[in-house]
Amino acid sequence: MKLFFINNDGGGFADxxxxxxxxxxxxxxxxxxxxGKPADYLIRVNRQPVPxxxxxxEGDRVSVTPTKIEGA
Amino acid sequence: xxxxxxxxxxxxERIRSTLQRVRxxxxxxxxxxxxWHECESLIQQIRWAESRRWMHAVTVxxxxxxxSIVRCAERLQEVSRQASLSKRPAALPTVREIFGELVALSxxxxxxxxxxxxxxxxxTTEPIVLEEIGFGPFEIRLHWDxxxxxxxxxxxxxxxxxxxESSDTTHPHVKGERLCEGDGQMAIDRALRAGRLLxxxxxxxxxxxxxxxxxxxxxxxxxxxxxCNDCGDQVREDDVYxxxxxxxxxxxxxLISCERCDVLCCQSCAxxxxxxxxxxxxxxxxxxxxxxxxFCSRCLSEIGLCEKCTEEEDAxxxxxxxxxxxxxxxxxxxxxxxxxxxPPAASVAI
Numbered sequence: 001m002k003l004f005f006i007n008n009d010g011g012g013f014a015d016x017x018x019x020x021x022x023x024x025x026x027x028x029x030x031x032x033x034x035x036g037k038p039a040d041y042l043i044r045v046n047r048q049p050v051p052x053x054x055x056x057x058e059g060d061r062v063s064v065t066p067t068k069i070e071g072a
Numbered sequence: 073x074x075x076x077x078x079x080x081x082x083x084x085e086r087i088r089s090t091l092q093r094v095r096x097x098x099x100x101x102x103x104x105x106x107x108w109h110e111c112e113s114l115i116q117q118i119r120w121a122e123s124r125r126w127m128h129a130v131t132v133x134x135x136x137x138x139x140s141i142v143r144c145a146e147r148l149q150e151v152s153r154q155a156s157l158s159k160r161p162a163a164l165p166t167v168r169e170i171f172g173e174l175v176a177l178s179x180x181x182x183x184x185x186x187x188x189x190x191x192x193x194x195x196t197t198e199p200i201v202l203e204e205i206g207f208g209p210f211e212i213r214l215h216w217d218x219x220x221x222x223x224x225x226x227x228x229x230x231x232x233x234x235x236x237e238s239s240d241t242t243h244p245h246v247k248g249e250r251l252c253e254g255d256g257q258m259a260i261d262r263a264l265r266a267g268r269l270l271x272x273x274x275x276x277x278x279x280x281x282x283x284x285x286x287x288x289x290x291x292x293x294x295x296x297x298x299x300c301n302d303c304g305d306q307v308r309e310d311d312v313y314x315x316x317x318x319x320x321x322x323x324x325x326x327l328i329s330c331e332r333c334d335v336l337c338c339q340s341c342a343x344x345x346x347x348x349x350x351x352x353x354x355x356x357x358x359x360x361x362x363x364x365x366x367f368c369s370r371c372l373s374e375i376g377l378c379e380k381c382t383e384e385e386d387a388x389x390x391x392x393x394x395x396x397x398x399x400x401x402x403x404x405x406x407x408x409x410x411x412x413x414x415p416p417a418a419s420v421a422i
Binding site: 006008009011012013014042044047048063065066067068069070071072 | 172173176179244245251252253254255256258259260261262263266268270271274275278279280281282284286287288
């Protein structure tokens, strides 16, 4: 299934990605951010916070924003 | 439909119109020529100062050069970012999507405001605390008519605790209501152009919650400090000294004790005596009446002359004294009817 993934870490790229049916948000996070800890990010599905076991649906909008972003 | 929702819908429509306009506008690439010329000019000034060994001027100009080159590099990065963004334009969001963003803001932030006449959407953060220093809550105010400009939003301290040395620095990364976005810059640009308002406000809020000691306007360790007028170092309030002569704030290391009257003063108010080389304050120094050089009170005579000028004046007086007896003798001889000795030929008036 397809969903819209926004990574606000670094460049802030947004892309449509393909994920397996029944994937949870925790699995998606591990797949897309292999070196990150979920606690260090604000993770939203369709602009809402969700539990880690939340099962993603076709067309979901997932955004990942680091809790710490260094200004200059 | 609730009145509030009507307002949000109108705001969403207007934001979309702005995004459409920004997208249609041809991107004008402006290279940072002015910044570049400023750097060139500063390099020339530094070389000039170096050739004259004006080391203080070299230091001041080098600092200015460093800031100018950073500004120039930042501007170039911005041009590069604009070029990159124009290659991959984000899809124009629908009114419904922008409406969804506005609604979601209330879930993330305690206070959200939409001001249609002033064309702003604003959120209020929780009180910001960094390393035990409180900065109070901030209002992040997006002016949607300014989308496409840099920056289209203001960051306003609602209960400000500004840095001691700079009243418009309300946060280590906020000066004059402008956030220095640092690592968040590109993500903010992309969020704005795609109409992802929730992401924009979240990113700005996260930057406000993060401290980067490497490039803060004022570091947290210096937040409550006072800058020393001589070396520029921050001084804690209980370790501050003032120059006894001009009142400037100083750190302990920059205090100079006058060797004549023992007052404590700054570098500007102390000078080396040209005679004994003692450091003396402005109250204990004076220009020699003869050579106009600075001396301490001990190295000047009662009539305000330095040793050398005193010697020169003594020698001159002695010379005058030696020529005086001949003139007196000549005058006495004339009065007695004797022929007075002739003055040297060179002195004869014709």
